Amino acid sequence: MNKEILETLNLSPKKIRQLGKAQILEDKYVIKRTRKSKKELYEYLISRNFLNFPPLIMEREGVEVVEYIKSSNLSEEVKLEDMIYLLTVLHNKTTFYKEVDINDIKKRYEETLDNLRYLLSYYQGIQTMIEEEIYMSPANYYFILNISSVYRILNSGIYFIESWYQKIQNKKTHRFVLTHNNLSESHLLENDNLYFISWDKATFASPVNDLVNLIQNNFEYQSIDSMLKTYQSKYRLYEEEYLLLLASLANLNRIDFNKEEAKKMTEVVFFLRYLEKLDEFFSKQNPNQSQN
Numbered sequence: 001m002n003k004e005i006l007e008t009l010n011l012s013p014k015k016i017r018q019l020g021k022a023q024i025l026e027d028k029y030v031i032k033r034t035r036k037s038k039k040e041l042y043e044y045l046i047s048r049n050f051l052n053f054p055p056l057i058m059e060r061e062g063v064e065v066v067e068y069i070k071s072s073n074l075s076e077e078v079k080l081e082d083m084i085y086l087l088t089v090l091h092n093k094t095t096f097y098k099e100v101d102i103n104d105i106k107k108r109y110e111e112t113l114d115n116l117r118y119l120l121s122y123y124q125g126i127q128t129m130i131e132e133e134i135y136m137s138p139a140n141y142y143f144i145l146n147i148s149s150v151y152r153i154l155n156s157g158i159y160f161i162e163s164w165y166q167k168i169q170n171k172k173t174h175r176f177v178l179t180h181n182n183l184s185e186s187h188l189l190e191n192d193n194l195y196f197i198s199w200d201k202a203t204f205a206s207p208v209n210d211l212v213n214l215i216q217n218n219f220e221y222q223s224i225d226s227m228l229k230t231y232q233s234k235y236r237l238y239e240e241e242y243l244l245l246l247a248s249l250a251n252l253n254r255i256d257f258n259k260e261e262a263k264k265m266t267e268v269v270f271f272l273r274y275l276e277k278l279d280e281f282f283s284k285q286n287p288n289q290s291q292n
Contacts (some may be wrong), residue, residue: 020186031058034064044178048093052086052195066197071189074202076221079156082100084227086194087214088234091207093182094178102169109165112247115214116157119252123150126257139265140257146272149279150252156282157250164243179205183214185221208241212248219274224249224281246285249278 017024022032042056054066074082127147127155130140168174180187189195211231215224237245252275255267 009136024068027070030054030066030068032064033062034131035058035062036237038064038199038202041199041202045094048178050090050093052089052110052193053199054189054195069195070191072191074190076185079188079190079217080221080227082185082190082194083185083188083218083229084214084230085234086188086196087180087210088231089153090196091179091210091235097173097174098176099172100174105165105168107163109169112161112251115147115251116154116161116247119254120151120154120158122254123147123154126255129257136260137264139261139268142265142272143255143268144250146275149275152250153250153278153282156285157247160250161247164240165248167240167243171240172291175206175241176204177207177210179203179207179210179213181205181209181213183210184217205268206241206244207237208245208248211237211245216250216274219277224277244281250282 015026022030024030037059039056039059042053045051045053054069057065059065059127081141127144130136130144133140136144179202180196180199181203182198187196187198189197211228214229214231218227253271255264255271257264259267
């Protein structure tokens, strides 16, 4: 506990609770280590009339103190709906446009395309390895049953990133927002209002970045289609943003098949649950008109 902070707050706390990496003092203050100062970030949010974060009390050398807000105990589904709503508020209030160097666009295109092609080659090699086994392990067998979905998603991603690049390469001005980039249900507090916490990863970027983070962190609670419909009812994506979203979602994780069986099975099960949701969502996309 930072003695200087306690003296500044005039506290000799008798009640201290550990919550994750944070400490809660007397149900009044939350103290946690932070990788960077967020004072300017909070000032920016206030200037844009976005007040949905715990008020900053003080900062001291990698430690911040914010006001403690007790959150209601709601289901993951309800919290997800509220999180999407608050995300649209954040994006609406922090939207701005600026010119982007074509070389930056080309770099994102090439990096995404190269990774999708690498994943195709990687999983083809994994398929060959598994099919040569005399006795497949449970995780390998479960994975190989779904290999066609893996290829379908990755090839769709290649199509979408190429479509995005054709659409965007001659467009100079792009839309940016302040992205939160840490959109798990534990980072939303609710009582009389809604609050985002854990702003360490916040940065200015495309709204697509937040949507990818939101979907990958919460796909088990709601369909991808439903999440996007809720979001787009308040903040509409442009066609090129939608194509980038599809390509980014298709940029799958790389499973490590050298892990011990129990850990590998856990990773494969989670991977395939995401793949199932993504495959269902992609099946509804019209390749000739990916956004209405």
